[in-house]
Amino acid sequence: MNDPLPPPPIDLIDGASLYLDFDGTLVEIAETPDAVVVEARVPALLSALSVRLDGRLALISGRAIDGLAALVQVPGLAISGSHGVETLWGDGRRDGPARSAGLDVAVDAVRAFAAARDGVLVEEKPFGVALHYRGDPAAADDAHALVMALAGDAGLDVQTGKMVVELRPAGVHKGHALRRLHAEAPFAGHRPLFVGDDDTDEAAFVAAAGLGGCGILVGPPRATAARYRLDDVTAVRRWLGDMR
Structure with a gap:
């Protein structure tokens, strides 16, 4: 199929709040979740971006927050885990629902x-x-x-x-996660960008657009709510690295 989506411009990050998926976006998808390889450049890149954006950087992932925090090891990084079910805020606060009885x-x-x-x-x-x-x-x-x-x-x-x-849990997804993060400082009041590769990321693309921002699809062309596209994890890291 023809690809109507251009790559994101380098200056897209200026004045923005940046939300990133993890598997398939920042790191290659592994055969099992425990087998994922997080190269040293990833935490270094996230730390530099957080400084560049005055803390307006967060991960939104299907992984649980504790496991993801242990993988990236970036102090003060906000993380929404389990597709928006649980949140670790930059100041250390945590929130999440009651565990389902079933x-x-x-x-x-x-x-x-x-x-x-x-x-x-x-x-x-x-x-x-x-x-x-x-x-x-x-x-x-x-x-x-x-x-x-x-x-x-x-x-x-x-x-x-x-x-x-x-x-x-019912009623939550990555779009819910983005809107929740974006309602609070330091994210609120800045144009939201979400970068992700999977069908689970479409709700976040829609949420970002609804708040005046946009989505960036990672991977082959497909039907999507994203406005821009990057080919793969390597292209994501290159684009993010150029913005530091």
Whole structure:
């Protein structure tokens, strides 16, 4: 397909608040979440960007906040985790919902499913659970059917992504996360930019546009709410590095 989206200009960051996805955007997607490689240049880049933007930098990820904070190790960096369910603010505050009463039952069910299939991995989160089938793509239909069946009983929503399906609290997503962060200092009052690669990032592209900013898609051309596009993780790092 023809690509109608240009790369983002270097000066797009001027006066902006910048929100970044993690896997597939700042780092390459790995076979399992624990196998991701975070090169030393990534924390250094994030630290420099945070200074450049007077703290108006945050990560918005499907990962849980504690795990992501341990990977990047950038003090004072705001992180919204689990697709907007939980937030670690730059001043150390944390917030999140009550854990669903049905989540433990759902976790047991997906663990039993994964135990019977080589290559399927369970990622338990504080307020949800994800089923990764990158190691066994043939399990996709069964994995989605199971999670859909569990969602109602657990009182949770279904979130799909690249070779993953998960349960998360209802009514939250990355667009919700961006709007929540952007309502408070130091982000409020500045044009929001969101950079992400997955279908899960589309809600954040829409939210950024609704607040006067825009989205930047990472990866091959596809139907998207983003205004700009970068080819891959290397292109993202190059673009961000040019702005420091």
